[in-house]
Amino acid sequence: MNGETLVEVQGLTKHFPVKQGVFARGKQVVHAVEDVSLTVRRGETLGIVGESGCGKSTTARLIVRLLEPTGGKVVFDGRDITHTSQRALRPVRQEMQMIFQDPYSSLNPRKSIGQIIAEPFKIHHTEKDARTRVRELLERVGLSPEHYNRYPHEFSGGQRQRIGVARALALQPKLIVCDEPVSALDVSVQAQILNLLKGLQREFHLTFVFISHDLSVIRQVSDRIAVMYLGRVVELADSELLYEHPRHPYTAALLSAVPKPETNGGGYGRRRIILGGDLPSPVDPPQACIFHTRCPRMKPGHCDVDAPQLRKFDGDHVAACHYPVEKWPISEDELRRRPGVETGVD
Amino acid sequence: MSEAGSGATLLEVRDLSVRFRTRDGVVQAVSNLSYTLRRGETLGIVGESGSGKSVSNLATMGLLNRSYTDITGEILFEGTDVLKLRQEQMRRIRGKDIAMIFQDPFASLHPMYRVGKQLAEAVLAHEDVSRDAAWNRAVELLEAVGIPNARARARDYPHQFSGGMRQRVMIAMALVHNPDVLIADEPTTALDVTVQAQILELIDRVKREFDCGVILITHDLGVVAETASHVLVMYAGRPMEYGPAQEIFTGAQHPYTWGLLESMPTVEKRLEILVPIEGSPPSLLHPPSGCPFHPRCKYRFEPCDGERPPLFRLPDGHLDACYLPPERKRELWTKRIGAELGVT
Numbered sequence A: 001m002n003g004e005t006l007v008e009v010q011g012l013t014k015h016f017p018v019k020q021g022v023f024a025r026g027k028q029v030v031h032a033v034e035d036v037s038l039t040v041r042r043g044e045t046l047g048i049v050g051e052s053g054c055g056k057s058t059t060a061r062l063i064v065r066l067l068e069p070t071g072g073k074v075v076f077d078g079r080d081i082t083h084t085s086q087r088a089l090r091p092v093r094q095e096m097q098m099i100f101q102d103p104y105s106s107l108n109p110r111k112s113i114g115q116i117i118a119e120p121f122k123i124h125h126t127e128k129d130a131r132t133r134v135r136e137l138l139e140r141v142g143l144s145p146e147h148y149n150r151y152p153h154e155f156s157g158g159q160r161q162r163i164g165v166a167r168a169l170a171l172q173p174k175l176i177v178c179d180e181p182v183s184a185l186d187v188s189v190q191a192q193i194l195n196l197l198k199g200l201q202r203e204f205h206l207t208f209v210f211i212s213h214d215l216s217v218i219r220q221v222s223d224r225i226a227v228m229y230l231g232r233v234v235e236l237a238d239s240e241l242l243y244e245h246p247r248h249p250y251t252a253a254l255l256s257a258v259p260k261p262e263t264n265g266g267g268y269g270r271r272r273i274i275l276g277g278d279l280p281s282p283v284d285p286p287q288a289c290i291f292h293t294r295c296p297r298m299k300p301g302h303c304d305v306d307a308p309q310l311r312k313f314d315g316d317h318v319a320a321c322h323y324p325v326e327k328w329p330i331s332e333d334e335l336r337r338r339p340g341v342e343t344g345v346d
Numbered sequence B: 001m002s003e004a005g006s007g008a009t010l011l012e013v014r015d016l017s018v019r020f021r022t023r024d025g026v027v028q029a030v031s032n033l034s035y036t037l038r039r040g041e042t043l044g045i046v047g048e049s050g051s052g053k054s055v056s057n058l059a060t061m062g063l064l065n066r067s068y069t070d071i072t073g074e075i076l077f078e079g080t081d082v083l084k085l086r087q088e089q090m091r092r093i094r095g096k097d098i099a100m101i102f103q104d105p106f107a108s109l110h111p112m113y114r115v116g117k118q119l120a121e122a123v124l125a126h127e128d129v130s131r132d133a134a135w136n137r138a139v140e141l142l143e144a145v146g147i148p149n150a151r152a153r154a155r156d157y158p159h160q161f162s163g164g165m166r167q168r169v170m171i172a173m174a175l176v177h178n179p180d181v182l183i184a185d186e187p188t189t190a191l192d193v194t195v196q197a198q199i200l201e202l203i204d205r206v207k208r209e210f211d212c213g214v215i216l217i218t219h220d221l222g223v224v225a226e227t228a229s230h231v232l233v234m235y236a237g238r239p240m241e242y243g244p245a246q247e248i249f250t251g252a253q254h255p256y257t258w259g260l261l262e263s264m265p266t267v268e269k270r271l272e273i274l275v276p277i278e279g280s281p282p283s284l285l286h287p288p289s290g291c292p293f294h295p296r297c298k299y300r301f302e303p304c305d306g307e308r309p310p311l312f313r314l315p316d317g318h319l320d321a322c323y324l325p326p327e328r329k330r331e332l333w334t335k336r337i338g339a340e341l342g343v344t
């Protein structure tokens, strides 16, 4: 069971054309996902974390083949689905479901909750008595069967997300891809939904790909975590290893930026690695190491010339960096120093 | 509250209540709210969605439509009750003495005008200077909020700026007239953590350099812990707990504050099970009797649904609206909540 691969993604790449004027010549593309390789093991939760626009949602959509990749391949449950037609994909679709960030916009406002959850049964003709099954599902996700005839606008954000979860569970999928499922919710309700997802995973041996920009949330659910930056996976590791000792300076910066309730007393600035500058454009990503334009450890003549490959640390831990973080926690000064290099940049 | 080392009082909200008359009935958005802001302080206002954080500050800004809104109480800005001011008097204060930064910087910037021009217009709105001088001031402000190459970037349109840069522009906009009170309503909610860190640091620097008072509205207790000198916890339009940040983060008193703290996922470790606050906030059309939090409270007992709890003043000066006996609170905090957070 464990360790067995459910999804394998190799060299996955997605370029979107950039909208241009009628007379524009040069073909410009958004490098949304660039050469991403990863596996999702049966029964685990693979977390994908990174900042806005780094390609998390695109990766998710590629995995469940809502998008066709520009390059690379996707193998689901032993089957190469990279270029399978939408028609031929239909039976596979039942086995891969998605839960979205905004439960409201993904629920049809004119349909009752019962109709919404029963929908997949009808499409796939797998269940005779949809009604009973829907009531069971409602109960399982913590809603009352009496909610069957109510409409989405009558529900709070957390309740709507429960409806989204029930709908995703309806066809007993093997894989559920959750794209920021709790990002729009208050912390109190966020914890309710995270507990629900964790419980369902144990009960139904589900495999999750869980996307979030929130490092605290992703830690609570993930067995392994991929950190993305500008379309690429820059670090991938067992969750505990990643938080105990991040290797990539980008992961380090992300981790140090998380505000914590226990560090009270105001006064900003301690321990925090403030990244300079802005995220580069994915239309024209930096050459060599994609993080070099913002990296406190950047070494001119190396990082801006040679692209670092993913390199192995303990266990399955990999990171793509020429000057990985040697110890954690690290002070800002130390972070600016590279091993074997006398002074930091600027 | 903490008198020592604090600056002059800028804003004093006294027993503020805001009711909206709607088709469905009266929404009691804010009830009996009081707080004080002094120069050099950052007051963090936290609470779940719908708890009245924005509405109370919109009242301060004079931005609530009085034709269907009933406001009672006082909002004293340097001693003057802004609720009694006429429209044009309020307009002179708004944006000049009291400025606000909103959550969505894109919605607040005009897409068709250059960033520098929008800032220059804001300068001209309250100051009688030449266009050139206004433009130069715009560039200075962009520099002050850390926009690199400000003179050139001032000629850009908002869409050419990233989310973080647009939020910097909004902060620059708020600083145009060197305000005394800066109200930031969820200024980083739409931003990534690394950008959030930049913006929060900027707000903190601005507070010191411009010597103003800051009200920071957020639903993230982590953000409050890192930036605020004082904390006001709101629920269903009411103050639940209010006091110096230090006291609240080392000895929170109210079960609602505990609930918020406990339900926060921590980056420090993985928990088998998180501790949510069960249920959801009440409708403000029909708020519950007694303590508004009692239907969701793990520790409720017989007085909680009866008379509404007053704000009890604790020896350390902090205020708490909860009937639980202090010994019981202390025990719960030291044994459970505080211990869990590692602050006791």
Ligand SMILES: Nc1ncnc2c1ncn2[C@@H]1O[C@H](COP(=O)(O)OP(=O)(O)OP(=O)(O)O)[C@@H](O)[C@H]1O
Pocket (backbone or CB within 6 Å): A016, A017, A030, A031, A032, A033, A050, A051, A052, A053, A054, A055, A056, A057, A058, A059, A213, A282
């Ligand atoms: N259909 C599309 N056409 C053009 N560009 C796109 C399209 N979808 C995504 N992109 C671009 O691809 C990049 C990656 O986007 P994606 O939505 O995958 O990021 P994300 O990590 O999910 O971000 P967020 O946290 O904001 O949801 C972005 O630059 C985005 O603008």
Ligand SMILES: Nc1ncnc2c1ncn2[C@@H]1O[C@H](COP(=O)(O)OP(=O)(O)OP(=O)(O)O)[C@@H](O)[C@H]1O
Pocket (backbone or CB within 6 Å): B020, B022, B027, B028, B029, B047, B048, B049, B050, B051, B052, B053, B054, B055, B056, B219, B284
């Ligand atoms: N114009 C209005 N008419 C009627 N009700 C309103 C109006 N504006 C706000 N409310 C209600 O007042 C209450 C308080 O809203 P407010 O916007 O202050 O909440 P908040 O704490 O800022 O929440 P959030 O975190 O979601 O921004 C909510 O129940 C809201 O629905």
Ligand SMILES: [Mg+2]
Pocket (backbone or CB within 6 Å): A056, A057, A058, A179
């Ligand atoms: Mg996304």
Ligand SMILES: [Mg+2]
Pocket (backbone or CB within 6 Å): B053, B054, B055, B185
């Ligand atoms: Mg608000």
